Amino acid sequence: MSQSVVNSEKADVPPQRSAPPTGRRSLQGHPWLTLLTVAVGVMMVALDGTVVAIANPAIQTDLGASPADIQWVTSGYLLALAVFLITAGKIGDRFGHKATFLVGAAGFAATSAAIGFATNIQTVIAFRVLQGLFGALLQPAALGLLRGAFPVEKLNMAIGIWAGVIGASTAAGPIVGGLLVEHVSWQSVFFINVPVGLIALALGLWILRDVRAENAAKSFDIPGIVLLSAAMFMLVWGIIKAPAWGWGDTSTLLFLGGAVVAMVLFALWQGRAKEPLVPLGLFRSVPLSAGTLLMVLMAFAFFGAIFFVTFYLQNVHGMTPVQAGVHLLPMTGMMIVGAPAAGAAIGKVGPRIPIVVGMLLTTVAMYGMSTLDTGSGTGVMSLWFVLMGLGISPVMVGATEVIVGNAPLELAGVAGGLQQAAMQVGGSLGTAVLGAVMAAKVTDVLPGNWAKAGLPPVEGAQAEGLKQAAQLGITPPARPGTPEQVVHGMATAVHDSFVSGMSLAFGVAAVVAFAAAVLALLTKKGETEAGPAVHI
CATH class of the missing domain: 1.20.1250.20 (MFS general substrate transporter like domains)
Structure with missing residues (x-):
């Protein structure tokens, strides 16, 4: 995508590509029903960010995990989420935010079920990483769908409700997690995502309208994805480990320094790439x-x-x-x-x-x-x-x-x-x-x-x-x-x-x-x- 597109006037922004008229038009693409659908999806991701912390002690005891293993149950999820978010947004721009949201919802529910059935800590960690990847697909797609469904004058209200759902879900995590772990089991913390994910998937198939721009990039900036992913991984991992290693420790400095180097290389490459992952002109705003x-x-x-x-x-x-x-x-x-x-x-x-x-x-x-x-x-x-x-x-x-x-x-x-x-x-x-x-x-x-x-x-x-x-x-x-x-x-x-x-x-x-x-x-x-x- 050229820099001229990024800096084009709003009159030059093409309309989104939408589904052809059908008998379900009264519901498909309906803004408030779209908001309901994406809210159900992001609720899983937000709730999972805090609810699992309550379950970690029970997981450690039941599976005989070491403290380092338990740290990976949380860190693996957060790393996958942080590293993949921007790339996931690009996937939505390329293939449509509806399809991306549906894949994210289905994958998040499936990996949650797999964690609940896991019998060893290594399996839990592996599926937590996959869960983070699918969660990364959900969140940018949700914003893209809201952006396409609501006119400018009502977009703020929609984002407000969306943010309220995230805030409420995040804060409700300790309550929900405490009740489930205390009265059911640690597995139930993950199993609860399955029906929620299925509801999001069903609503998505029924309600959501495909949203994508006509002139979205047709190819992927693979070098850009690799450099940005490496930078995000080293940055977040360095931050996570710094309290244990020490901020002046060689390992901490290597990871944080490597993140800076990778980010500089990423920025240089974005200025040369034919269809960059994140056009630098975006930040001229x-x-x-x-x-x-x-x-x-x-x-x-x-x-x-x-x-x-x-x-x-x-x-x-x-x-x-x-x-x-x-x-x-x-x-x-x-x-x-x-x-x-x-x-x-x-x-x-x-x-x-x-x-x-x-x-x-x-x-x-x-x-x-x-x-x-x-x-x-x-x-x-x-x-x-x-x-x-x-x-x-x-x-x-x-x-x-x-x-x-x-x-x-x-x-x-x-x-x-x-x-x-x-x-x-x-x-x-x-x-x-x-x-x-x-x-x-x-x-x-x-x-x-x-x-x-x-x-x-x-x-x-x-x-x-x-x-x-x-x-x-x-x-x-x-x-x-x-x-x-x-x-x-x-x-x-x-x-x-x-x-x-x-x-x-x-x-x-x-x-x-x-x-x-x-x-x-x-x-x-x-x-x-x-x-x-x-x-x-």
Whole structure:
């Protein structure tokens, strides 16, 4: 695809190719039914991102897996998802977003079933990687289908509802996972995807209309795919392993440096390729580039900080996974309500003001959570969770609209993949960086808190084990017969150290959120038409 196409005026953007009229026209391609269909599909992917974390301990026990194996159950899925997203978007642009969505839904359901029937950890890991690949097909295709089904004036509302489904599914993961693992089995966490996937597949065959641009690229940029995949793999894997290896470790630097080299080679190749995977002219749009970076910063602050909340609720306050999930409902509820409302507001005033306000609310929420201590009650926690949900909603919707809306129709899938890849990278980077910040703080204050509690010093392997446990807010088990006063002192020292680290991490997240609010001033409404929609 030539650069001239990327920079063409909106009047030159060709209409999407749609299915010929049939007797089902009243339903096929219907915008709101299209939204329902893609929402069911992406719900599986979003739910799976958090629900499996609850099942990991049961998987480890049942299959006799090592800690490294269990890490791959999560990391293998996230790596496959992050590496394949942009390429998956290109596949949708080339072969049609309907077909891509259907393959993704069917594959996600099938691999989920295979994991449920697995009898060893190696099989679980292998199918988790495949599950990530099929999940990557679903998400950009969903955005491409929405882009083709809705007119510009209603696209924001659709993206708002879509974002609300993702937010609600992500937050519901710990509750759903806790209930299923506690009352059924860890296999049920995966089996639940089968009926959901079949519903998405049936609705897709019945409702979805094929969406693709007439002048979409007819060939694949294989060198570009290889270089981009290598860059994304090395980047995400380096980020995932950095907390364990150390940020200054040779292995970490090799992976992160290799990612930079591969990305530079990718950019050079894209300038020469006849039909590039990601035309560089796409980034001549300042709003699109700003929206992509904004998505990275938002995910860094949000997913990186929220990672600690579950440990805070469960290990410091002693809640079960289900109870922790219930305490997060104020944030979930605000995301469900706030995302569609944000879509409506963005449709009236554009994305800039709602995104700036949203990131400022997020900044306040992050700062507020940095003030939490071991005795903070449900009321004060709920206040910050509500502000977080209200703040994140317009950013999720607005940044997505800025990225997808400012890309030509023939690159809608690539833009959708770019949006999701930015979120994956930002979330992984936030979790790793804020985790390192928190670990350093806990290591620094733990000895003082331990001595302050009147406890004898620990050394060697015991000291290292204590440090690792404290970074998660876990009090090491006391020996039988240990006085209650000593047990209480151990818990106080560990929890105070954990909260100190969490407070610093939230403080850093607040700074990042404020930087995102400033960056949001560069965003503006998408300038390319989505094409005619039917049956609004």
